[in-house]
Amino acid sequence: MNSEKAVIGFAGIGVMGKSMAGHIMEKGYEVHVYNRTPSKAQELLDRGAVWQDTPAKLAEACDVVITMLGYPQDVEAVYTEEDGLIPHAKSGAYLIDMTTSSPLLARRLAERGRERGIGVLDAPVSGGDVGAKNAKLSIMVGGEKADFEAVLPLLEIMGSNIVYQGASGAGQNTKMCNQIAIASNMMGVTEAIVYAEKAGLDPRTVLKSIETGAAGSFSLSNLVPRMLDGDFEPGFYIKHFIKDMGIALESAADMGLELPGLKLAESLYRKLADAGYADKGTQALYKLWETKREN
CATH class of the missing domain: 1.10.1040.10 (N-(1-d-carboxylethyl)-l-norvaline Dehydrogenase; domain 2)
Known part of the structure; x- marks a missing residue:
């Protein structure tokens, strides 16, 4: 992946997600966004982000999609339903779930991704709204080491302590x-x-x-x-x-x-x-x- 030219998707524009997506935009990336409540993404849209109506359209438009959602059931739905990320992601794309979610689910999603030639990483964060605003998050990552290395430049935009923890589920x-x-x-x-x-x-x-x-x-x-x-x-x-x-x-x-x-x-x-x-x-x-x- 040429990270400098990659189109980045972000799903989940909440307290932390808005700041995290904003930092990526500030580095000059083309950023597409999806959120269940569209109004929460308005600030990013005003700054030039591109709106997508569904996770499927987000996946089709982007080389990397980052998710920052609420609950494991939200993650499973956004990733696996018919209009979800995994069924519609490009071959060779990367999906990075930064939600705090289930280690077991992380392993299942990674396996689904491998079947389609997609790298799926679990990369939950710590640092709260302050860490997100200041791009000082601690990011703990599970998944294939090569996938981690490919997306590391993006993670470094959002965090100051990025540690690869091991196989899928290790981040969670x-x-x-x-x-x-x-x-x-x-x-x-x-x-x-x-x-x-x-x-x-x-x-x-x-x-x-x-x-x-x-x-x-x-x-x-x-x-x-x-x-x-x-x-x-x-x-x-x-x-x-x-x-x-x-x-x-x-x-x-x-x-x-x-x-x-x-x-x-x-x-x-x-x-x-x-x-x-x-x-x-x-x-x-x-x-x-x-x-x-x-x-």
């Missing part, structure tokens, strides 16, 4: 490791701030001391300030985090592995979703303790 399994670590960390971060408040401390001052020490984390530095500002808008949706934790728990069960910390985190986030916060950001976990104080 790596993302599960990431989500497991975040889940327990978010509980600890939230409890630390609630403790600071209860102890009569200024949590912002506490943050200055602990964010650069052994307790430091992305969540502590980037999401705690949002908590304290009462900003619970999504860099990453709670509903999608619950989805990710569910995938990780299912995968762990298949391996005979118990993950009690992850189970607890999932149960807390489900309570939060049931309370009406499913479309808020993961930092809204703070609301559980705020609600307890109010009661």
Whole structure:
């Protein structure tokens, strides 16, 4: 693939997808887009992106298609249905799924792609809306090594830490490791701030001391300030985090592995979703303790 002349497709213009597609456009690529809700792609269309009505038309027009969708069932539909990507992709094309999805599904899609001479990579990301906006995402990739090397120039436009993890499904399994670590960390971060408040401390001052020490984390530095500002808008949706934790728990069960910390985190986030916060950001976990104080 001549990556400099390739036509790039992007399906899934959400909180992160819009920034990711925008970075590719800024590098001079011709970018075609498809989104279930067309209005969400309007900003990119105003900048010169080309609209396609279906995943099939997107695949027919592009040499590489990147997807950033919501749920595994969305991925399966966009890739495999009659008007999906795999049935209509050009021979020799590359399909890169950057959704956090099922490792098992990633392996199935890669096999379907191989049958048609198409390279299918699973390349989920970490870094949230901030990482997407700043092109600083961590991208973890599974699939054929040669396919990874062919599309690496595109991945480098969107991320600053791109690691090839192994065969198909390895990217998704790596993302599960990431989500497991975040889940327990978010509980600890939230409890630390609630403790600071209860102890009569200024949590912002506490943050200055602990964010650069052994307790430091992305969540502590980037999401705690949002908590304290009462900003619970999504860099990453709670509903999608619950989805990710569910995938990780299912995968762990298949391996005979118990993950009690992850189970607890999932149960807390489900309570939060049931309370009406499913479309808020993961930092809204703070609301559980705020609600307890109010009661």
